[in-house]
Amino acid sequence: MTSDLFDAIEQPWTEPLEDGAVVLRRFAADQGQRLLDTIGRVTGQVPLRQMKTPGGHTMSAAMACCGTWGWVTDRKGYRYQRTDPLTDLPWPEIPPEFLNLAASAAAQAGYPDFEPDACLINRYLPGAKMGLHQDRDEADFSQPIVSVSLGAPIVFQFGGNRRSDRPQKVPLEHGDVVVWGGTSRLRYHGVLTLKSVEHPLTGACRYNLTFRKAG
Numbered sequence: 001m002t003s004d005l006f007d008a009i010e011q012p013w014t015e016p017l018e019d020g021a022v023v024l025r026r027f028a029a030d031q032g033q034r035l036l037d038t039i040g041r042v043t044g045q046v047p048l049r050q051m052k053t054p055g056g057h058t059m060s061a062a063m064a065c066c067g068t069w070g071w072v073t074d075r076k077g078y079r080y081q082r083t084d085p086l087t088d089l090p091w092p093e094i095p096p097e098f099l100n101l102a103a104s105a106a107a108q109a110g111y112p113d114f115e116p117d118a119c120l121i122n123r124y125l126p127g128a129k130m131g132l133h134q135d136r137d138e139a140d141f142s143q144p145i146v147s148v149s150l151g152a153p154i155v156f157q158f159g160g161n162r163r164s165d166r167p168q169k170v171p172l173e174h175g176d177v178v179v180w181g182g183t184s185r186l187r188y189h190g191v192l193t194l195k196s197v198e199h200p201l202t203g204a205c206r207y208n209l210t211f212r213k214a215g
Contacts (some may be wrong), residue, residue, distance in 0.1 A: 012104050014108070017158055017168065020144075020182030022109045028101055028148050029175025032201050038095050039121055039207055042066050045092045046084055054078070060128035061208075066092045068117040069214040070203060071137065078137055080118065080214045093120045094211075101177075102146045102211035109179035111144045116211035124154065124206040126196040132159055132167065132188040135212065143213035144181025150174055150209070151202030154192060159188035174199060 016021040028035065048062035051073045065071060069080040070091040085092055098119055106114035122130070129131060135145055149156075149172040159167035167188065172178070180187060196204050 015031045017170065017178075017180070018184050018187070020184040021158065021180035021187070023170060023172070024105055024108055024177040024179065025209070026173075027108070027177040028106055028150070028182075029113045031097070031101065032150055032174060034097060035101070035148070036207065037207070038097055039209075042092055042095065042121060047086070048121070060124075061080070061130055061160050062123045064215045065180075066098075066121070067094045067214075069098055070137070071118060071120055071214070080137055090151055098209065098211070101148065101209075105146050105148070105177045105179055106144055109144065109181075111179065111181055114144060114146070114213070116213055118212045118214040120208075120210040120212070122128060122208040122210070124136040124194045124208070126190070126194050126204050129193040130190045132157060132163055132190040133184050134188055136186060138212055138214045140213055141185050142181075144185065145177055149176045149178075150207040150208040152197050152199045152204055152206040154194050155192040155205055157190045157192065161188070174201070
């Protein structure tokens, strides 16, 4: 870590996407190393893994979870459950620095009092992607989604309420946070294939933290 890297961090600004959805540019940039260290501690307890979809396809992004609820996928379907299927033990608690970031980002986007009970940690290596999908396994759609980008840049797709709706293509860089809720809560979204671009903190890797109220 160098002072030049800190000097290069831009001041945060807000970029509207749609009604109820914003990009908080560079909102978490100054917390990057601390968040990555925390990711390392969590994934030391629950390893990142590439899960299989109900159709038998292996996801290209590797995932781990923390919180009361963890999101899993396998032949049985997509769902939240309280235990890690690899160990049958409860997921680790969401670390305070994660909770503080999620709550402050949600409040900045107009969603006060957000208290997530699930945090998904995704690791993308070059060639990994996430197809368009809705987050609809949660019990309460009145709560927003908070998504934090760390490391290598990627293109986020933010679509409509139908899979066939043409999505916006939104470049995301290190520290950008996307928050969507309200009338945008069930919008389709995903990310295009991660290109091989080096970042000072993560190399060619990108991490994503996604916070949700699942239970």
